[in-house]
Amino acid sequence: MNRYCTAVLALFLTAGLMLPGSALADDPEPADDSTNATSLVANAWESDNTTAAPQQDEPTLDVSINGSLRFNALFRSYGEQADKTLGDGGFTFDTFRIGANGSYGGLIFDSELAVYPESFGGVFLQKGWVGYEFSESRQIQVGVSQVPFGIQPYASSSWFFNSTYYVGLEDDYDAGVKAMFTPGNWDIQGAYYMNAEQTDFFAGSNFGRYSYDVVPVTSFPAFGDAGDANDVNGIGGYTVVPGGNSTRSPIAEAHQFNIKAAYSFDHGDLGFTKVGVSGQRGQLKNLSTGDTDWHAAYAAHFQGRYGGFGAKLEFAQQELNPPLTDAEQTAFNNQSNVDYSADDFVVMGAYNFPQRVAAKHTVYSSSVSYRIPVNVGPVSQIKPYYDFSLVTKDVEAWNDNATHDIGFLTSAGPLFVYTDLNISKGHPFNHPGANFASVMAENNDNEWRTAFNLNIGIYF
Numbered sequence: 339m340n341r342y343c344t345a346v347l348a349l350f351l352t353a354g355l356m357l358p359g360s361a362l363a364d365d366p367e368p369a370d371d372s373t374n375a376t377s378l379v380a381n382a383w384e385s386d387n388t389t390a391a392p393q394q395d396e397p398t399l400d401v402s403i404n405g406s407l408r409f410n411a412l413f414r415s416y417g418e419q420a421d422k423t424l425g426d427g428g429f430t431f432d433t434f435r436i437g438a439n440g441s442y443g444g445l446i447f448d449s450e451l452a453v454y455p456e457s458f459g460g461v462f463l464q465k466g467w468v469g470y471e472f473s474e475s476r477q478i479q480v481g482v483s484q485v486p487f488g489i490q491p492y493a494s495s496s497w498f499f500n501s502t503y504y505v506g507l508e509d510d511y512d513a514g515v516k517a518m519f520t521p522g523n524w525d526i527q528g529a530y531y532m533n534a535e536q537t538d539f540f541a542g543s544n545f546g547r548y549s550y551d552v553v554p555v556t557s558f559p560a561f562g563d564a565g566d567a568n569d570v571n572g573i574g575g576y577t578v579v580p581g582g583n584s585t586r587s588p589i590a591e592a593h594q595f596n597i598k599a600a601y602s603f604d605h606g607d608l609g610f611t612k613v614g615v616s617g618q619r620g621q622l623k624n625l626s627t628g629d630t631d632w633h634a635a636y637a638a639h640f641q642g643r644y645g646g647f648g649a650k651l652e653f654a655q656q657e658l659n660p661p662l663t664d665a666e667q668t669a670f671n672n673q674s675n676v677d678y679s680a681d682d683f684v685v686m687g688a689y690n691f692p693q694r695v696a697a698k699h700t701v702y703s704s705s706v707s708y709r710i711p712v713n714v715g716p717v718s719q720i721k722p723y724y725d726f727s728l729v730t731k732d733v734e735a736w737n738d739n740a741t742h743d744i745g746f747l748t749s750a751g752p753l754f755v756y757t758d759l760n761i762s763k764g765h766p767f768n769h770p771g772a773n774f775a776s777v778m779a780e781n782n783d784n785e786w787r788t789a790f791n792l793n794i795g796i797y798f
Contacts, residue, residue: 397443404439405450408432408795414768415788431455432793435464444471448479452548459546459690463535465511475520482535485510486518486527486598487616488637493652493703496743497756497793500703500727504766504778505695506550506686507635507654508703511535512594523604525614529596545687550695552633552658553687554588554625580674587626589660589684591633594620600639609643616654622684624661631661646709654701658684676780682733683779693766694779698732716750723747729764729778737784739764739777756793761786 413427437450449466467481484490493508494500502508514531534551536544545553600614619634637654662670662680670680683694707723723746729739745758760768764781768789776782 397445399440399442401438401440403437404798405434405436406795406797407434408793411792411794413790427790432795437465441471445469446471446477454689457690459688462546462548464548467516477518479516479518480514482511482513483516483529485512485531485594485618486516486529486596487618487635488598488652488654489639489641489650493639493650493705494725494727494743495648495650495705495707495721495723495747496725496745496758496760497791498725498741498743498758498760498765498767500701500705500725500743501729501739501741501765501778502652502654502701502703502727504550504686505656505699505701505729506552507637507656507701510549510551512551512591514594516596523602525598525600525602525612527596527598529594531594531596531620532592534591545692546690547688550686550688552589552591552622552660552684553692554590555685555692580670580676587624587662587666589622589662590625592621592623592630594618594633605644608645612641614639622658622660624663627661627663629661629663631659633658646711648705648707648709650703650705652701652703654703656699656701658695658697660684660697677735678733678780686778691774693775693777696729696731696733696736696779700730702726702728702730716753717748718751719747719749721747721749731779733779736779737764737781739781741765741768752797754795754797756791756795758789758791758793760789760791762789763787 409429410432411427411429432454434453435450436453437448439448440446445468447468450464451461452464453461463482465482465484467479467483469477469479471477487510488502488507491509492499493502499508512531512534513536514529514533516527516529519526534553535547535549596616596618598614598616600612603611603613605611615636615638617634617636619632621630622633623630633656635654635656637652639652640650642649660681667680674680681697683697685692686695687693704727705723705725707721710720710722712718712720723744725741725743725745727739727741731738739762741760741762741764743758743760743762745756748755748757762768763784763786764777765787766774766777768787769777773783
């Protein structure tokens with residue numbers, strides 16, 4: 339995967355988007371080819387007639403501002419491992435988002451800035467892209483966009499998300515170019531991402547981002563030392579990379595290709611059934627040596643809505659191969675008091691925290707829900723749901739991650755309230771800080787924990 343591959347893919351995507359309208363079944367052909375803007379200009383140029391060609395209407399800028407303000411009331415049962423500030427619960431600020439989307443003729447754009455507490459990354463761009471809409475069924479996006487993989491926009495229904503999110507396979511955003519084709523009942527998307535959604539050119543070990551990516555680790559304090567959010571080995575007293583003392587080089591994502599194809603069966607007033615497959619393949623780059631290796635994932639997914647009932651099912655497998663040198667592998671094995679190898683995990687990060695993730699894993703994700711219309715004061719709808727996800731790993735000694743989430747969403751105009759009871763073992767947002775870094779890899783304590791969360795959000 340080099341610059342030539344990038345250029346060829348870009349040309350392919352652009353050519354596909356610019357095909358004549360008749361190339362796609364749902365694009366109507368022009369009523370009269372001789373009256374399009376291009377032929378009018380050409381005829382006026384070649385003719386002696388001095389009559390000016392008819393002018394097209396000037397496009398106008400259409401912009402919509404949107405955002406949200408959200409708070410959490412979170413209660414957990416962690417005992418001695420409770421959070422130092424909140425204890426077993428408390429009321430906290432979640433996030434403030436501000437975004438804008440719009441169009442200027444065929445030009446389109448969408449962006450959103452997220453403001454989290456400083457300990458969760460502070461201010462960062464969740465998405466931001468510009469594009470061109472060739473027709474209702476064809477568009478291209480350039481910038482930080484949602485990666486076309488799996489069920490979109492979400493494979494889950496709860497505020498906590500399923501485990502697909504925490505291994506980088508749900509609601510992921512990266513920086514590159516994406517093409518979308520939606521002829522008839524088809525949803526076909528292809529993308530090339532040069533890198534993850536870094537917040538600047540020299541992000542280094544910057545974990546302040548919305549979605550989980552393989553992130554470079556550049557600072558290695560001593561084993562078990564506490565450190566700040568960029569001290570990768572010691573964060574709040576726990577260890578991200580066992581052994582410390584530069585036993586791993588910084589690894590980052592690069593040159594990722596995605597393809598997704600799904601087909602919807604329309605059931606009229608009843609609803610729809612949508613089935614599809616997704617695949618991605620890219621590079622992992624050792625920023626110290628320049629060496630590269632590959633990572634890949636694929637998924638099969640099902641989504642249906644039948645009256646008020648909704649269902650989502652997804653099966654995904656992912657393999658990540660960090661390009662570590664023999665010296666780094668040997669150093670890790672010699673310095674670390676663990677029974678696995680340095681290439682059995684990668685370091686992923688989001689919300690200003692890194693964590694180890696099993697390099698080879700399988701994810702099972704499901705969600706069922708039911709929409710109930712109500713008319714009680716401002717409340718217009720209640721949607722109860724049940725999410726379940728399971729992550730199994732190739733390292734036999736490592737424990738699975740399992741999550742049950744029972745909850746409901748209450749809608750009242752611009753107010754959306756998620757009420758969740760999360761019962762899980764190895765869920766990153768329902769796990770004591772002392773073991774957070776290992777939760778998606780070893781998950782050593784393998785204990786079931788319970789958390790209750792009320793997320794209150796105003797959306798505008």
